[in-house]
Amino acid sequence: MSPNPLLQPFEGPFGLPPFDQISDADLAPALEQAMAQHRTEIDAIIHSDEPANFGNTIEAMERAGAQLTQIWTLFSNLVSADTNAVRQTLQQQWTPVVAAHYDAIRLEPALFARIEAVWSNKSALTGEALRLTDKRYQEFVRGGARLQGQAKQRFAEINAELSRLQVTFGQNLLEENNAFVLWVTSADELAGLPEAMIAQAAAKGAELGREGDWAFGCDRTVLYPFLTYAQYRGHRETLYKGYLNRADNDNERDNKANLRRQAALRLERANLLGYATHAHYILEDRMVGSPEDAKALMSQVWQATLGCAQMELADLQGLANSQGANFGLKGWDWWFYAAQLRQQRFELDEAQLKPYFSLDNVIEGAFYTARRLFGLDFRALDNVPLYHPQARAWEVLDPAGQHLGIFIGDYLTRDSKRGGAWMTVFRQQSGFDGPVRPIVQNVCNFPPAAAGEPVLLGFEHVKTLFHEFGHALHGLLSQCQYPGLAGTSVARDFVEFPSQVLEHWAMQPEVLAHYARHVESGQVIPQVLVDKIQQASQFNQGFQTGEFLAAALLDMAWHTLDLTEEPDVLAFEAKIADEIQLPEAIAYRYRSTAFAHIFSGGYSAGYYSYLYSAVLDCDGFNAFVEAGNIFDPNLANKLKTLLESGDTVAPDRLYQQYRGRAPQIEALLQHRGLQ
Known part of the structure; x- marks a missing residue:
């Protein structure tokens, strides 16, 4: 029997995994052995006869589990970029198992005692050793290490259930993406669409067994150009609604109960750790330190965005009216008329570019x-x-x-x-x-x-x-x-x-x-x-920033709820839209049932991060503008130092070392035309 390639050193060119040798059948036995090895390595740290110090505890933990990390990282990448039915089943089976494995380590009292001993005597540590010790200590505290008895057991149960729910959420969404097809049976109803897009739809139709018809999926690479160019309004509406309603079709792939359960479990877990909400728990160690601060940032930008979006909507409605429209502009019309207005104002369209x-x-x-x-x-x-x-x-x-x-x-x-x-x-x-x-x-x-x-x-x-x-x-x-x-x-x-x-x-x-x-x-x-x-760089920024901010505010609303009962998803979304006065023609960039960033990814209570990072990136790039050289060597070296540093320095300090001061929001508003 040949050895499992996942358990051997990766000796391909430059240490690349041996992709041509790995089969899906290799994963389960490799994970079993790698988890056992990791547990042995952790036990050796726990049972060391030496008093806990940085080398035999914190640094030893960095070495422990290297093989498991390598295998699970490889599998996670494959199941995201090239999945199949076998890999999806393996993901369902093994995600909660691996999550429980890491939970058991974080909840191990003897291991935490050693970490706490190093952390309590960290005055002799400097640089990366100090930073890593702080990080590991906080990771264990936030991972439930101080919980006792039933609370600790319940914490582990919540994490296990959340891991299963997140996998199911993502798989439901992928299946909904793949299942949706807009069929067009008349060539006349393809008017306005680029020839390449029509050809791809014809090929997809033939692949699905309907030679001579055109098939359009609802992924964003199809959605946006279709909404931009398709003259047939009914098809724009069907595709738009198909995209928005993914995993909200009351079928076996529906995500409403899943996400409500996730929100409730996240709140319960936060409460166990002493936090008011999941958002308070998540934002404690972020640059924006609280949901109140995140909401204040979003509110500041939202007010400027809303006014801009309302002016854009009026302009687009005027254009539609001038062409004889007898309808109020809807979400499936925005891209279509925005493209025309941009062409009128700037004589610029995608076909040129x-x-x-x-x-x-x-x-x-x-x-x-x-x-x-x-x-x-x-x-x-x-x-x-x-x-x-x-x-x-x-x-x-x-x-x-x-x-x-x-x-x-x-x-x-x-x-x-x-x-x-x-x-x-x-x-x-x-x-x-x-x-x-x-x-x-x-x-x-x-x-x-x-x-x-x-x-x-x-x-x-x-x-x-x-x-x-x-x-x-x-x-x-x-x-x-x-x-x-x-x-x-x-x-x-x-x-x-x-x-x-x-x-x-x-x-x-x-x-x-x-x-x-x-x-x-x-x-x-x-x-x-x-x-x-x-x-044209600032054109339509009210809409683009608006649909993003609406989703970010929805994320924060789900994760600052005091869930005495699980809310109806549609009613909750409508409530938030009403509170922020979201124009009817602008939808959430991601509706709750398809919001993979927060319900199957790592951005729960954190989708605002793109906005905060936009404050940083606009302010940060302005340094090059002010220098008069977008490749200024001095600034490039400072930016390189920031990138090289990883998490060895607190991010606010890293940014100040690069920019010479704290970030300022004005560059973002100016860049997007939202002043």
Whole structure:
């Protein structure tokens, strides 16, 4: 019997996992053995004859469970980016088991006693040792280590149930995405749609057994262009509602009971730990330290956003009326008329821009930005095994030409991939047992091209690619001693700063001139188009900021509830929309039943983080603007230091060291035209 490849050292090129050797059947036995090994390592720490100190307790814990971390990280990445029925079943089975394993460790009194002993005598510690000790101590306290008896048992039960619910929520959502199809049977009803989109829909229709009809899914890569270009209003409405109502169709994939239960369990867990609400528990260790502060920030921006959105709505209604509309503007109309209004005002539309934004060119634009800022080089790896044929890999070299890490990009949408875009790692950077270089991944969901055609991106997709690449740089540039402090292991409302600040470079004329080249002629994007991009950058910001903020406020509302009873989801959403005066034509970016960020991801009571990070990124990029050079070497070095530091320094201090002062909100309002 051949050895389990998950339990062997990963000896592929640059330490890549042996994707071509791993089978789904390898996971369960590997997890069983890795958890047993981790438990043995933890027991050795607990039963050490030596008094607890940093080396034999905190540092030993960083080593413990390395094999389990490697296996579970690999599986989590696969089940997100390339799932199948077997992997979904394994995820359902093993997520609560692994969660319970880690809970048992955090709730182990003898282990916590050693951690507390080190923490109580931390005056001799400095630098990363002090930071890691504080982090581990707080992690155990917040993980229930001080609870006793029945409360400790109930805490573990809640965590186990939440882990199951979150997996089910995400799988329901993926199945709802894949199950929805808008069928179009008449070519006349395709009017306005780009030819490439029509061709993709025809291919999907044939794949589903209806040759000659057109099939449109409801993922966002289809939704937004369809709502922008489709002239047939009835189809826009059907697709829009299909998207909004995912996992809210009173079928076996409905998420309403699931999310209500999650909200109740999160509140109960917070109360066990002495917090008023889940949001108070979550925000205690964030840059924004309380739900009251987060709400105050959102309220400040919301007031400016609401006025802007109402003016935009009036303008769009006027345009629709001028074309003979006999209806009040609805959510499924906004993109359609906004695109026309933008064309009128700026003579700019996606069809003009997309030929300049082929996927390969945009990737090169991101690499170019990293070269100019940080001296990095990216070399394609063409013959390494990866988990899917669409994934690509590059070796990353530092300014001295030394190996820095591996970057994997997986950019195209497919049914086996969950929606959205994200960064993750297959291996975290560390240095305490010799240098370990990171393997970092970006996953996106861009629409594929027709066979033989290049993939062309809209400008929002361009920004998404730069955004996720900013996260990747945070992981790649990490120079930390301990993996628990490395890369993106930072406060949730700081982790989006490196990603969002990089978006600013995507639209700078100097960067566009390098990568925005016509896919056929190779011509650099004309200056007149660059000027139009700049002029249109604040267009429709009331709507875009509004739909985001509405979702962020909904998230905070779910997690500041005093749940004497579980509310009706639709009624609760309507109540929050009424309280904030959300215009009827603007929906929550994510309705509750499809809000994966907060009910199957790590952003519960934290979706506001994108807004707080936007304060940081606008203020942070303004430093380069004020310097008169978007590649200013001094500022680039300061930004690099911030990215290298991971969580070794408190994020507010890191930002002040970079910017020279605390962040200011004015740059955000100015950048979005919300003054």
